Amino acid sequence: MILRYLCTIIAFGYLINCSANSSKDKLFDQNEFSTPEIQFTEAMLFFDNQQYEIATDKFKNIERIYPLSNEAIQSQIMQGFINYIILDYDTAILQFSRIINKYPSLKNLDYVYYMKALCFYEQVSHEGLDGKFNDLALENLDQVIQRFPNSKYAKDSFQKKILVKSNIAAKHMSIARFYQKEKKYTAALNRYKVVINSYQETKFAPEALYRVSEIYLSLGMKEESKKNAAILGYNYPESNWYKFIYDDLTNQNNDTIFSKSIGKIFN
Secondary structure, three states: OHHHHHHHHHHHHHHHHHHHHHHHHHHHHHHHOOOHHHHHHHHHHHHHOOOHHHHHHHHHHHHHHOOOOHHHHHHHHHHHHHHHHOOOHHHHHHHHHHHHHHOOOOOOHHHHHHHHHHHHHOOOOOOOOOOHHHHHHHHHHHHHHHHOOOOHHHHHHHHHHHHHHHHHHHHHHHHHHHHHHOOOHHHHHHHHHHHHHHOOOOOOHHHHHHHHHHHHHHOOOHHHHHHHHHHHHHHOOOOHHHHHHHHHHHHOOHHHHHHHHHHHOOO
């Protein structure tokens, strides 16, 4: 009798538990198929609370259930943005690239291009290290500027482009200075001329012109030195580097030209 009573309680408890689980599953199913607007709002609430994993799952659900909705597109953008926030740049870049290829007429496509460019830009390291992200950042920032010149993201992209170009120019200058110090003048001149021709908007252009003039003066090519000094004076008349080359040409103390100014490089 007692055994039968215990069995009845266990069976009843099992039924209640199944019923509860069924209700939860039913509630989950109802939530899963609620309107994309409601689901997107819920996902954004989780995102705002920095619950990125749950937010990502909800964004993915919108994309799966309502693939043709505007919320599905915005959910894809948010997934890329979350990957960007957690510093998973590779996944973010793939996500943004996918959106660009899939929705070429998207209204806020400028933002997607900008976010992709940021993923490369934020991986730009010290100029002395691997510079592959310099080139990738520059390429993608140019995409924003050229494709969306009137976008609010174009101005910021331009500013970031200057910083990236300064990073690239710094690398060329560092290598060129080394070559010059080792008296490998042809190699040094080639590097300095890259800065002069391609990165003239950076702070390194005046020094590059000075170094070219300095090398020519060291080699006894006074006319070539004067020519570059004139370009330096015309474009950067207030630059200290112009004053340095003016003194060098005046004093003609070729033995100390490089040594006396090397300490001023990083000023």
